[in-house]
Amino acid sequence: MDPLEALLAQIQGLSSTSSDINRLHTILKQADDSLRSESTRLSPILTQLDPSIHSLGFLYILEASMPAPVTKTQAETVVPIVTRFIGACSTEQIRLAPDKFLSVCRKLKDQVMLLEAPIRGVAPLFTALRKLQVSVEHLTPLHSDFLLLCLLAKCYKTGLSLLDDDVFEVDQPRDLFLYCYYGGMICIGQKRFQKALDLLHNVVTAPMSTINAIAVEAYKKYILVSLIRHGQFSTSLPKYSSSAAQRNLKNFCQPYVELANSYGTGKIAELEAYVKTNAEKFESDNNLGLVKQVVSSMYKRNIQRLTQTYLTLSLQDIATTVQLNSPKEAEMHVLQMIQDGEIYATINQKDGMVRFLEDPEQYKTCEMIEHIDSSIQRIMALSRKLTAMDEQISCDQLYLSKAGRERQRYDFDDFDVPQKFNI
Amino acid sequence: MDADDETSGPMIDEIYANGGGGDDGEKRSRRAIMSGDQLDIEAYAALYSGRTKIMRLLFIADKMSNAPTQLEALRMAYDEIKKGENTQLFREVVQKIDGRLGPNYGMDAAWCDAVDRRAEQKKEKLENELNAYRTNLIKESIRMGYNDFGDFYYAHGQLGEAFKNYVRTRDYCTTSKHIIHMCMSAILVSIEMGQFPHVTSYVSKAEQAPEALDAITVAKLRCAAGLANLEAKKYKLAARKFLETGPELGLHYNEVIAQQDVATYGGLCALATFDRAELKAMVYFPLSTCLSRLPLENIFILISFLPFPSHYASCLEYLGNLKANLLLDIHLHDHVETLYDQIRHKALIQYTHPFVSVDLNMMANAFKTTVAGLEKELEALITDNQIQLIVGGTCCTLQARIDSHNKILYARHADQRNATFQRVLETGREFDRDVRSMLLRSNLIKHDFNLRALRKL
Numbered sequence: 001m002d003p004l005e006a007l008l009a010q011i012q013g014l015s016s017t018s019s020d021i022n023r024l025h026t027i028l029k030q031a032d033d034s035l036r037s038e039s040t041r042l043s044p045i046l047t048q049l050d051p052s053i054h055s056l057g058f059l060y061i062l063e064a065s066m067p068a069p070v071t072k073t074q075a076e077t078v079v080p081i082v083t084r085f086i087g088a089c090s091t092e093q094i095r096l097a098p099d100k101f102l103s104v105c106r107k108l109k110d111q112v113m114l115l116e117a118p119i120r121g122v123a124p125l126f127t128a129l130r131k132l133q134v135s136v137e138h139l140t141p142l143h144s145d146f147l148l149l150c151l152l153a154k155c156y157k158t159g160l161s162l163l164d165d166d167v168f169e170v171d172q173p174r175d176l177f178l179y180c181y182y183g184g185m186i187c188i189g190q191k192r193f194q195k196a197l198d199l200l201h202n203v204v205t206a207p208m209s210t211i212n213a214i215a216v217e218a219y220k221k222y223i224l225v226s227l228i229r230h231g232q233f234s235t236s237l238p239k240y241s242s243s244a245a246q247r248n249l250k251n252f253c254q255p256y257v258e259l260a261n262s263y264g265t266g267k268i269a270e271l272e273a274y275v276k277t278n279a280e281k282f283e284s285d286n287n288l289g290l291v292k293q294v295v296s297s298m299y300k301r302n303i304q305r306l307t308q309t310y311l312t313l314s315l316q317d318i319a320t321t322v323q324l325n326s327p328k329e330a331e332m333h334v335l336q337m338i339q340d341g342e343i344y345a346t347i348n349q350k351d352g353m354v355r356f357l358e359d360p361e362q363y364k365t366c367e368m369i370e371h372i373d374s375s376i377q378r379i380m381a382l383s384r385k386l387t388a389m390d391e392q393i394s395c396d397q398l399y400l401s402k403a404g405r406e407r408q409r410y411d412f413d414d415f416d417v418p419q420k421f422n423i
Numbered sequence: 424m425d426a427d428d429e430t431s432g433p434m435i436d437e438i439y440a441n442g443g444g445g446d447d448g449e450k451r452s453r454r455a456i457m458s459g460d461q462l463d464i465e466a467y468a469a470l471y472s473g474r475t476k477i478m479r480l481l482f483i484a485d486k487m488s489n490a491p492t493q494l495e496a497l498r499m500a501y502d503e504i505k506k507g508e509n510t511q512l513f514r515e516v517v518q519k520i521d522g523r524l525g526p527n528y529g530m531d532a533a534w535c536d537a538v539d540r541r542a543e544q545k546k547e548k549l550e551n552e553l554n555a556y557r558t559n560l561i562k563e564s565i566r567m568g569y570n571d572f573g574d575f576y577y578a579h580g581q582l583g584e585a586f587k588n589y590v591r592t593r594d595y596c597t598t599s600k601h602i603i604h605m606c607m608s609a610i611l612v613s614i615e616m617g618q619f620p621h622v623t624s625y626v627s628k629a630e631q632a633p634e635a636l637d638a639i640t641v642a643k644l645r646c647a648a649g650l651a652n653l654e655a656k657k658y659k660l661a662a663r664k665f666l667e668t669g670p671e672l673g674l675h676y677n678e679v680i681a682q683q684d685v686a687t688y689g690g691l692c693a694l695a696t697f698d699r700a701e702l703k704a705m706v707y708f709p710l711s712t713c714l715s716r717l718p719l720e721n722i723f724i725l726i727s728f729l730p731f732p733s734h735y736a737s738c739l740e741y742l743g744n745l746k747a748n749l750l751l752d753i754h755l756h757d758h759v760e761t762l763y764d765q766i767r768h769k770a771l772i773q774y775t776h777p778f779v780s781v782d783l784n785m786m787a788n789a790f791k792t793t794v795a796g797l798e799k800e801l802e803a804l805i806t807d808n809q810i811q812l813i814v815g816g817t818c819c820t821l822q823a824r825i826d827s828h829n830k831i832l833y834a835r836h837a838d839q840r841n842a843t844f845q846r847v848l849e850t851g852r853e854f855d856r857d858v859r860s861m862l863l864r865s866n867l868i869k870h871d872f873n874l875r876a877l878r879k880l
Binding site: 011049130166167168169170171173176177198202205206207240252291305308309310311312314317351353358361362363371372375376377378383385386389 | 450776802805806824825827828830838840841844845848851852854855857858859860861862863864865866867868869870871
């Protein structure tokens, strides 16, 4: 009998109970190589299998039938099959073979990009993500692929919804870097600069023994976003960042560091001149748009400083102090800032005066109380998590063995504790 | 209240009567040297003696652009140097004079050589004596020997050597008098060298001497400490030290500083750094300070001006007149600008302090500036305030906002409640962020460590 037919029968037969599925799994693993050799004949078999019931078998066959380089027409036929599969498959079965699932999804991503329709991959990858995740805090390699597709397809909002989950469990550091980097870019696109800053900060300060290109790119964007958000940038990384990062990152991002220095002087003309001279460098890193935002943020910062000193100020004076060209421009800037909620002011067009108001937030409303309350709850949950983690590590074998080796050998109280834990 | 009325009342009347207090110095029997008019070099130099006289004259000569006065200063410096034994300075002065004063004030090579030869002989003699004393191990003689050496080097302008020798006497000092003598010499040389950290350390050493010090020495030490603080830009401390110097100082310390200098420095620093309460306590009431016994009522007048709002302009004008002469002072010249700025800022802030809103027009009149200029100054003060608050500055803080349309300055009181809420929320956010990234990083490290451990196993 054709081995494939036999396999098909087994898949169909053994896909009901969990013990059966385990048996099936072992059979499939053994049959893996033979499947690969017959990849061309596999597509019709797929039609006979139901993805929701025979997920594991479907997965194996699907994976074997998708050789790496693929033409556009092939991609065209395969993508709907994969999409349907992802939508319909059962979570427990695919969790038995996560790497196969991953490679299927990766190939989907490649094909979708080949077809230049990244948006077709967004929804399937999202479902795939959720199915593969062990818990909401778990980072899968699919996260970064998903975010990449979102970026290419410009579906920022979907990406943002994923970023709202906190991530703690990581399999591969590389996944984390890509995830945070793409996540930072999505947040920048949505103008959520604080969140972007946090994500990029995670990349830059993550433990790494050598620098990687992702960290360098992330550092460049980190400088720019920190200028936009905080108006200042300090070149010293916090103590907990890796020594490799502390020593080397600056050297790769020289133009950006100089941009930050020139921003710090507060002279807009200088900043603009510097940007013009280095425009190609920024352009080649695809950061020119961000750099332009940095320049406009300088105007904003200067206007904000004025709110601290003046109660009312004429538009003409604003224009001269902030080095804008005309009162009309000043009015437009101020108007934009009022709309964005960055300052509180009223413009009196008859007199050409702007009146700066105090922040009307009185911290007396119910919403504010709820906000504070939820923050408190959140932080309490975080501290509980911290304590749990601490306990977990203290009981960890590896930790105890290392700590045991470094203990004092002459502790009279602890005679019974062994010096070394043998695993 | 009575005390300052008494002292300030008649003086203010005098000022009003004499129209400004600038050009009437001659009428008084005790002349004020530091007045608004041209510096009288002879009288100025008469206040000092020793090396500092020469240095001050040279400094004035350098700073003066007015040729006759410059030559006058150089001539007096030449005469003074000829009385001493410092050939290095002699050569310098001759170069500066450049033959402009005639043949009498040219390079007297014969004198130079004679002095140098004498110096060599003396040095040899001192060395021999010192070696003799050292072999004999008589502490007192060794100490005297080093002292003589120090004096010798000081007279010849080799200040570094002088200092070293004075310090060497330390090991041979037996009584506290010796210690004090050593400290005073060291202080003198350090001031001449411009090394004020040494001054501070030796002043504290002298003050710790076990025996009680006599009033003159105490006064001298306070002056020295004040000078050190002035150079270190610690104006408040300097003011305190100068004001604590008693009038016993008299002419005793004129190899370093004149009594009226103490008053000038002290007064200026006090004006720049003390607030009203401190000014009252330290300047008006203690009648035993240098100020009250001095021929320098104008400083006193200055200070009495400050509490009265209508007199700010005249006070600042008067200070402006004094400035030219103050720039010629060897210790004060680089601090004049800073002190003046501080005084002006303090005046501005004090003016606005009691009010909730201030009309900028009236304020500009009181300070005799334009409204626009005043606005710029106030803006700078308010913006600086942000920085000062972070750094922890003291007097120059202006919490206000300017209504540019109506030209009014409004005092602004920080809303503590809102500020607290904001800080709380911000702290919560930061904690949240930091802990989350920490957990993430620790996971990464654990993963890495696990990998490595697995590989080892």
